[in-house]
Amino acid sequence: MLTREDIFKHAKEKYGTSPDYPFKKFPNYAVLRHTTNRKWYGLVMNVFPEKLGLDGKEEIDILNLKCPPELIGGLRNGQNILPGYHMDKEHWISFVLDRTDPKGEIYNSIEQSFNLTK
Incomplete structure (x- = not known):
C-alpha cells in the first residue's frame, strides 16, 4: 500500500519539492x-x-498526475x-x-508528470 507520506518523501528526495496546501x-x-x-x-486529495x-x-x-493522452487509455483500469x-x-x-504498488508504475508516472509540466 502506498501512502501520501510515501509520495511526499519521494517528491522531496527526487525533486526537492514539498507539498503545499493552498485550499x-x-x-x-x-x-x-x-x-x-x-x-x-x-495533487494528493482525500x-x-x-x-x-x-x-x-x-x-x-x-x-x-499529468500523462500523455496517448497513454491514458492503456493505463486506466477502473x-x-x-x-x-x-x-x-x-x-x-x-x-x-491504497491500491497502488509503491514499486510499480506510480513513481515512473510521477517523473513523467514532473517532466510534462516543466
Missing part, C-alpha cells in the same frame, strides 16, 4: 509543484470512493488508475493510493 476549504489537499515555474505536477465510481464508505487518498478527478481527463489520471 482552505480542503486542508488535506496537497499540491506538488515545481520550484521554478510553480506549475503542479501532482475523497469518498463514490466520487470515483468505486465502492466504499471511508475517504481514500488519490494522486492526480480499479487503481482512473480518469483524473476534477482535472482534464484527457491529460490527467488519478491513482488510488
Whole structure:
C-alpha cells in the first residue's frame, strides 16, 4: 500500500519539492509543484470512493498526475488508475493510493508528470 507520506518523501528526495496546501476549504489537499515555474505536477486529495465510481464508505487518498493522452487509455483500469478527478481527463489520471504498488508504475508516472509540466 502506498501512502501520501510515501509520495511526499519521494517528491522531496527526487525533486526537492514539498507539498503545499493552498485550499482552505480542503486542508488535506496537497499540491506538488515545481520550484521554478510553480506549475503542479501532482495533487494528493482525500475523497469518498463514490466520487470515483468505486465502492466504499471511508475517504481514500488519490494522486492526480499529468500523462500523455496517448497513454491514458492503456493505463486506466477502473480499479487503481482512473480518469483524473476534477482535472482534464484527457491529460490527467488519478491513482488510488491504497491500491497502488509503491514499486510499480506510480513513481515512473510521477517523473513523467514532473517532466510534462516543466
